[in-house]
Amino acid sequence: MKTVLSSEWLKIRSVRSTYLILGLSLGAILLGLGLAVMAAHMYDTAPAAKRPSARIADLEEAVVIVPQLCMGILGTLAITSEYVTGLIRTSLTVVPRRWPILAAKSTVVGTLGLLVGSATVFGTYFVTRWVLGDRFSGAYTSAFLDRLPLLTTLSLTVPTFALLGLALGALLRSAAAAIAIMVGLVYVIPIIIGNIPEPWSDRLGSLMIGALPREITGDIITTSVYGYLLPPAVAAAALVAYAALPLVAAGWLIRRRDA
């Protein structure tokens, strides 16, 4: 297993697309900075009477979509680049048990996802806190420890996407199909769910990846497009399941399918 892991680590760091994707992911911090500067400017130019009622969304939550998608794509490419070239046959020939390849790829993209996810979420938080100061009724002046649980669970959604992307790539053997499903999960399905009648909008909205971090930490807000019906433990299990179920299916299938 250690030997396969070192091979997969070399594979991912020896192609340029990895560095492009990591760079784009970390670019999300700049996006957060831009949003914070804009918000600060709007706040400063607003009439003094309106300032006390001004609110701002949690920018980390808005920005985390970028590393989610980017690292999902990294996970997908880690395996579909082998299927599209035929390299997968060589990979499966040198590791005939096959599952160690999937396990090693999971470890590599999961770890990169965790690092990049934490860097972007916490980076955006600190940049925003620095830019906004005590504007917006002190939204960004609350104690860091109070925000830590939500920031941590937001960070954890990024490795979830990396593993989901890898599993979808292994199952579908097509980057286009796997990426389409991830974009659907992040953008398309929440919009559809937001427009169906209650109570189903809330029920299904509670299952979306975007809803899970706040359900896990109990930081419920009323202005969200998602529902918040799941208790913390169930929401945590759902977050794990988003990565684990497709991975288990992929592991089962990769052993049985002709290459």
Add this chain to the structure above:
Amino acid sequence: MIELQHLTKRYRDTLAVDDLSFTVEPGHVTGFLGPNGAGKSTTMRLILGLDAPTSGRALVNGHRYTSFSKPMREVGALLDASAVHGGRSAYNHLLSLARTNDIGPKRVAEVLDQVGLTGVARKRVGGFSLGMKQRLGIASALLGDPGVLMFDEPVNGLDPDGVRWIRDLMRSLAAQGRTILLSSHLMSEMALTAERIVIIGRGKLIAEATVAELTSRYPSLEDAYMSLTADSVQYGAAR
């Protein structure tokens, strides 16, 4: 040694390999011939455990391929030279394969030297010609210094110098006591390289003989092939 015992592979309604039994012995090059679609590549995939046989079995040195924990030390194979990630360097491509079987960077440098790619080892494989990719594929097969080697059409895309190089390499690997299974459609080249020939058509064994036997019964190996496979050509112009 490679042993096929009643090996059969069915894909839905196509019988790709049909009750195929033959043995590839060490010490000489065995040529593997047959028309397009005869099942040569499928047979090699079955030997390597990439596809599961419908029935029968393929053994390498008496074991199923999938039972090897470090298969590169037992079997080296080149199935498709273009099956590489174009963005990765030749060195990193080989090292990523070597690492899975606990083979070190020193051996990677050795095989790069052996196939003549040392000068472009750090170049991205996407810029390689087909002939250079064939050399890279042969290097990956040699990484584990295995006793059994399989090459599917390794001569395609090589220049005359490269063709002669492969011929000499195959013969010297066989002379070291290794088992070599080599498929090719170039009959004149096969006549110069192989000592034994296995011919299949429509998934079935057609002939198993030495080159000397075939060339004594027919004017040339090409004539022997044309005559023996006349009923098995699935994709060809009328003749």
